[in-house]
Amino acid sequence: MLAERVERVVAEWIAEKEWEGAPAFGLERPAEAAHGDYATNFCMQLARVARAAPRALAEELRTRLLADERLRPYLEAVEVAGPGFVNFRLNHTAFVESVEGLLAAGEDVGRVTRAHPLRINLEYVSVNPNGPLHVGHGRYAAYGNSLHRLLAFSGHQVTAEFYINDFGRQMEMFGRSVAARYAQSLGFDLAVPDEGYQGDYVHDVAASIRAEEGDRWLAALQANGLDDPESEVLLFFRREGYRHMLEQMKEELRRFRVEFDVWFSETVLHEEGRVQGAINDLLSRGVAYVQDDAIWLRTTDYGDDKDRVLIRSNERPTYFAADIAYHEDKLARGYDHLINIWGADHHGYVPRMRAAVGLLCGEPDRLEVIIGQLVNLLEDGEARQMSTRRGEMVTLSELIEAIGVDAARFFLVMRSHDQTLDLDIGLARKQSQENPVYYVQYAHARIASILRNLPEDLVPGVVSDPEVFATSYERDLIKTLDEFGSVVREAADRRAPHRIVGYAQELAACFHTFYKHCRVIGSEPRVASSRLALCLIAKRVVARCLDLLGVEAPESM
């Protein structure tokens, strides 16, 4: 509220002086209490444009602010300090009105409304359905889902999408591996191929299929072996193996509180001839061409290092070709903006995909690719590699088993996504009791407990009384709660859900301090009511933060 009003005065000042290229105005919370409730370094930034000394500008701004009818009712003091800071001290009325506003917002406190909301397609996880999700996938799931919630709460329309890589040699190999395990379980010794999938979970898939189908596929395997990928029996195992893995994956993600609106199959693109269709369009527009018996796309038109192959000389389409058909489909569905979350091991693929989107719609910036760094797994200090094929991995389920969904989600999203994450599963198990998620959840549970113990005549409310919000603990809490909306906006715009984690920890700390020093129940009635109002708002904001992170907000612990 204060920021907006000050900004209006500043805008009028700039217009009056006809300064061109003035910096954006912003208020910050100073670390030092002596520097007031809020401060701005605006005049220092303005100095160059205004060709004047920062302190002189600050003095002028101070005079204007104090003379402004819209601001004066809320200001205790405005001071010029240091090299040109302007520090603001709020009066009692400002705190009271601030709390009234936060309280009136109800459950929507902090929600951002946009002048121009975007229809966003957010694609993430998108792994081959040929093995369980490992912890690295869990990180993208946690990050992507929190980003989904954050973008939606910050005023955008978001569709979450999972692109199923259910086509190609990896799926063939998976089908053969399942078939081999199926045969073995019926006493026929058929070896899993050298390049096949060795993990224990393949036995489980085979066992499920045996439970449904009995031994009716055994004879065909005995007769044909695993050599003909187009045989009816191998097509069957590929399809059924895929179906079981996908179901398992959906179930795991649901348990991890990650929901997708659209599950999009790569195979369907091929079967419906849309990959070929996309390529034909590109050929007819002259942005694809034939050379060395292959078909190439002019990705260099949009800055890629070299053109890329769409159809190999053996006439099979590349993964890239399918991806183009897929993105063409997404664009046709009318999204303003596409976001893909990819692992760092795919970052080399970004320029060609953006170039492809450029060639499809003329606007490469419609596609935003977020690169998430990897998770290094350790066990008792020793590196553990993750290979789906060899069955060596720490699965997401294992992590959830060890520390629970709440701690896992909080842990996986609390660091910036472009930071490589070290995870020691043994250490995580040991340290789960110290996970900061409990600190935040405890704040919520404590407020819930206050609400349970309330005397009947105590209702939340604020009145302008000198006794109300008289302590720094209450005022700090109000300022922190007041920031929530701008934290949401910034976290969403910067694709940074870990900022919500940081804010939630700060808010919890602020509340715990308040709790220690300011009693609600038993205080003088007007003080109790005003503190109860703070508790209600704090509870909503903590719950919202946890919800944005996909973590539960417990009523008791």
Added chain:
RNA sequence: GCGCCUGUAGCUCAGCCGGAUAGAGCAACGGACUUCUAAUCCGUGGGCCGGAGGUUCGAAUCCUCCCAGGCGCGCCA
């Protein structure tokens, strides 16, 4: 060789579209429960922000180079 990410307290990391004395958690140490939940609070110690230059009134933040680690650079997916 080229490209992307990273280097901040003993450990794990925030801060990075420039601002006041660089923060948090964990670990260490010392205090606080007859009162709404001590999964809490209060306090102490701990730093060449990888290194060197540059830009500026001001640099952890921007630019250049160097060092170190991770990940890529297919007619693989």
